[in-house]
Amino acid sequence: MTSRHSVVRRGxxxxxxLFIIFLISWQWGPGLLGxxxxxxxxxxxxxxxxxxxxxxxNLPFHTGITAAEVLIGFILGSLLGAVIGYLLGISPTAxxxxxxxxxxxxxxxxxxxxxxxxxxxxxxxxxxxxxxxLIVFFPVMVNVLTAVRNVDPDxxxxxxxxxATRNQVFWKIEFPASLPALFAGLRxxxxxxxxxxxxxxxxxxxxxxxFLLSFGEGQAxxxxxxxxxxxxxxVGSVAYFGVILLEHRVLHYLPGRGATGY
Amino acid sequence: xxxxxxKNVTMRFPDGGSSETVTAIRDVSFSISDGEVVSLIGPxxxxxxxxxxIGAGLYAPAEGQAYVDNAPVHGPNEHVAFMLQxxxxxxxxxxxxxxxxxxxxxxxxxxxRSHKAMELLxxxxxxxFCNHYPHQLSGGMRQRAALARTLAVxxxxxxxxxxxxxxxxxxxxxxxxxxxxxxxxxxxxxLLITHDLLEAVILSDRVLVMSRRPGKIxxxxxxxxxxxxxxxxxxxxxxxxxxxxxxxxxxEIGPVQSAATGASGSRQ
Numbered sequence: 352m353t354s355r356h357s358v359v360r361r362g363x364x365x366x367x368x369l370f371i372i373f374l375i376s377w378q379w380g381p382g383l384l385g386x387x388x389x390x391x392x393x394x395x396x397x398x399x400x401x402x403x404x405x406x407x408x409n410l411p412f413h414t415g416i417t418a419a420e421v422l423i424g425f426i427l428g429s430l431l432g433a434v435i436g437y438l439l440g441i442s443p444t445a446x447x448x449x450x451x452x453x454x455x456x457x458x459x460x461x462x463x464x465x466x467x468x469x470x471x472x473x474x475x476x477x478x479x480x481x482x483x484x485l486i487v488f489f490p491v492m493v494n495v496l497t498a499v500r501n502v503d504p505d506x507x508x509x510x511x512x513x514x515a516t517r518n519q520v521f522w523k524i525e526f527p528a529s530l531p532a533l534f535a536g537l538r539x540x541x542x543x544x545x546x547x548x549x550x551x552x553x554x555x556x557x558x559x560x561x562f563l564l565s566f567g568e569g570q571a572x573x574x575x576x577x578x579x580x581x582x583x584x585x586v587g588s589v590a591y592f593g594v595i596l597l598e599h600r601v602l603h604y605l606p607g608r609g610a611t612g613y
Numbered sequence: 614x615x616x617x618x619x620k621n622v623t624m625r626f627p628d629g630g631s632s633e634t635v636t637a638i639r640d641v642s643f644s645i646s647d648g649e650v651v652s653l654i655g656p657x658x659x660x661x662x663x664x665x666x667i668g669a670g671l672y673a674p675a676e677g678q679a680y681v682d683n684a685p686v687h688g689p690n691e692h693v694a695f696m697l698q699x700x701x702x703x704x705x706x707x708x709x710x711x712x713x714x715x716x717x718x719x720x721x722x723x724x725x726r727s728h729k730a731m732e733l734l735x736x737x738x739x740x741x742f743c744n745h746y747p748h749q750l751s752g753g754m755r756q757r758a759a760l761a762r763t764l765a766v767x768x769x770x771x772x773x774x775x776x777x778x779x780x781x782x783x784x785x786x787x788x789x790x791x792x793x794x795x796x797x798x799x800x801x802x803x804l805l806i807t808h809d810l811l812e813a814v815i816l817s818d819r820v821l822v823m824s825r826r827p828g829k830i831x832x833x834x835x836x837x838x839x840x841x842x843x844x845x846x847x848x849x850x851x852x853x854x855x856x857x858x859x860x861x862x863x864x865e866i867g868p869v870q871s872a873a874t875g876a877s878g879s880r881q
Contacts, residue, residue, distance in 0.1 A: 604746045
């Protein structure tokens with residue numbers, strides 16, 4: 352226990368020191384190396400731009416739009432991925448029939464659909480959500496499908512020997528056994544959702560952090576681009592740690608949970 | 614009264630991807646009476662576990678029929694419960710919830726199943742661990758919990774497939790003792806598959822010997838040692854060594870075999 356504690360303490364201290372070094376080199380590094388401000392603006396400029404955008408450019412609104420799109424896209428994509436994953440998992444025939452299409456769709460770069468969705472649905476929030484749904488769908492579905500396939504057959508036989516129905520086998524064995532893999536898929540999905548939404552916003556529209564990215568680029572406003580990137584990272588982090596939090600609550604029975612592990 | 618009976622059971626499996634089949638067991642017939650404990654020994658892959666799965670109703674035999682309480686086995690039924698080398702405790706359930714699993718599947722009321730689970734956990738000295746999760750218990754405790762789960766549905770026949778082969782030697786001795794006591798107290802009938810010849814001798818009334826694949830019953834040895842409920846005492850009995858050497862002989866293992874196959878004259 353003591354060694355684990357000291358690892359956490361020393362690790363935290365090292366982390367904080369690294370962060371301070373990073374901030375210092377961001378502030379004075381570009382100047383010392385003679386890098387112009389329109390290439391890498393120092394930290395203080397990005398900070399000023401952040402305050403300006405917060406007051407003048409409606410930064411909270413754009414962040415909220417992006418966060419809402421990420422959240423909706425992530426939830427819909429995960430639900431769809433999980434449901435299809437379970438259906439294919441318990442029906443080998445369905446998986447066999449659909450696997451070529453799923454594989455093709457999985458290989459196709461999902462973000463490439465963004466312009467198509469914008470054409471279909473205009474400069475609204477829907478194409479952004481749809482790209483996120485599509486991109487979140489696959490890791491969740493594949494993880495669930497694999498997990499259902501890999502449930503220990505002896506466990507299923509145990510339930511069957513107690514005269515379990517197909518429904519009972521699913522809800523009492525297959526579904527709970529697949530939860531760790533489902534959460535692994537959700538973690539991946541939570542970070543991918545941000546990518547999907549940003550690509551959608553870059554393509555078209557006048558709201559969201561992706562829009563601010565391309566607006567800043569058009570104005571050669573490098574600090575603005577940095578601010579947008581930082582806010583996107585923040586939105587992604589919140590989504591990711593939300594999943595982690597839920598995972599710790601649901602999978603509390605697994606050994607080694609509750610400490611720091613993620 | 615006969616509890617478990619196999620009549621001319623033959624089982625074939627498809628051989629890999631080809632249309633050929635492999636005969637796993639051929640024409641196996643034997644029966645176990647009420648309250649009897651019978652061990653089944655034989656070389657790996659001789660079809661012991663297949664026989665057990667047929668008894669549990671998980672496989673249908675190609676020919677012949679298994680009977681439990683004189684009723685033909687067609688699929689899983691209430692009279693039989695099995696236990697494997699793996700404890701198969703569900704990691705997301707507490708020990709008490711795991712013990713209740715069979716009763717829950719069968720739709721027993723909540724009060725009844727928790728009463729039954731607590732009673733069994735008490736008997737198996739696991740009461741303090743009822744709200745623990747499986748990973749928090751030692752291998753021996755987990756296997757005791759698995760035995761409690763098996764007994765919770767009150768089967769008339771227990772099918773045990775190498776239940777103690779994954780635990781350490783000392784734990785195994787204790788588990789054997791617990792099992793023998795429980796079987797005697799509850800008057801259960803059991804078919805025990807094991808690789809451990811000593812275990813077969815000290816726990817059973819009879820030992821059945823199976824041949825290499827395709828598995829057949831090649832011998833039946835009645836264990837004439839008193840106190841089946843006390844394997845610790847049986848271990849000390851002077852007849853044990855004799856039974857083990859008979860079983861080794863029938864399984865063709867040990868120095869007997871090398872002499873028989875004529876591995877030059879190294880005998881002393």
